[in-house]
Amino acid sequence: MNQFSDGAFRLGVGIEDTFIAHTALGRRKLDEYELTQHYTRWAGDLDLVKASGAQTIRYGLPWYRINPSPGTFVWSWADRVVDRLCELGLEVIVDLVHYGTPEWLDNHFINHRYPQAVAEYAFALAERYGDRLTAWTPLNEPQWTARLCGESGTWPPYLTGDDGYLQLMRAIAKGVVGSQRAITDATGGNATFVHVEASFRYPSGDSGVLNERRWLCGDLLNGMVGDGHPLLGYLREHGFTDDDLTWFAENPAVPDVMGINYYPMWSTLVHEDGTGRERDDGVAGLEELVRETAARYGVPVMVTETSYEGTMAQRIAWLRDSVALLHKLRSEVEIAGYIWWPFFDQIRWQYREALDPVEHHLHRLGLVTLDADDVGGFPRRPNELFDVFQALCQGRQP
Helix, strand or coil, rough: CCCCCCCCCCEEEECCCCCCCCCCCCCCCHHHHCCCHHHHHHHHHHHHHHCCCEEEEEEEEEEEEHCCCCCCEEEEEEEHHHEEEEEECCECCCEECCCCCCCCCCHHHHCHHHHHHHHHHHHHHHHHHHCCCEEECCCCCCCHHHHHHHECCCCCCCHHHHHHHHHHHHHHHHHHHHHHHHHHHHHCCCEEEEEEEEECCCCCCCCCCHHCCCHHHHHHHHHCCCCCCCHHHHHHHHCCCCCHHHHHHHHHCCCCEEEEECCCCCCCCCCCCCEECCCCHHHHHHHHHHHHHHHHCCCCCCEEECCCCCCHHHHHHHHHHHHHHHHHHCCCCCCCEEEEECECCCCCCCHHHCCCCCHHHECCCCCCCCCCCCCCCCCCECHHHHHHHHHHCCCCCC
């Protein structure tokens, strides 16, 4: 089944859903739903999504809260949210894992039980909701997860270096295979899989390994890593065995749609003299990634995250220009849709390593503005970007 093979172009939004429940010395819990008060304001937030004209929503369900201990599932909050999503007629792409694991899973992604644990969670969700929620992202941004959790030591389990990166990549890719298989089993095959990757660009001539690594998880899941693959030597040097490579070749988890997460301010990294700098390549960078992704994997492409950090005028210009680009490309590339991310302002990830109040970390990217009030709340206020998005959804030129 591929519900996105109908030739339609969807405009949608996503609610930032990073869930890192584990705390450590100098590191606070980072749960975007909690910090933005979505757990209590969810009904109004979803009504705003509907009012924006969005047809599709990428939406995460918090693994650590729904599955607070092995074999235990608490459905009360999720049941109400899923009921409302369906009442509103929103097409949901379920974000299964967004950077974090439950607190009971020590060592996080490299716990030996992680692939089994996440598959059990996936089966439980799909068994309960799979008759209504049919599109699934098994894990958001494998590349960025492996880099932050396994290479830079920023997030749990705080591994570093190439060995750490590949330990993470092996574990999360096996988790994707198990999750996709579990969802397929729970739904009798009535599921669409949207793989979502952080789509970096490395235009420098000295970026060989970095340039190839951005495709690594997709290549593993599509059974494409074998003799002749440009990363084969790198994988073997840093702990991938022939048994690992054989396992992925024999256990593919092929997507129905490949999702591109592209932010023009951050996604292009130019490496010079051993240092990297960000470069805004605008719609040219997005076009290159859309074409490369479609050619590499041969499935429809969706822009599953994009937005712009800048003035309101710059954000509006990016929305218009990027949507216009995709409409232009649709005559050559099968493009399933476009997701503005986040729907409302999010909390910067730096909050986790800081000590100051949450309102100091608001990141102005959304169609809906969050403004702290005198009692510690975050009232929602649709802004000019919301109006432009709504007009585009209605087929009007804003």
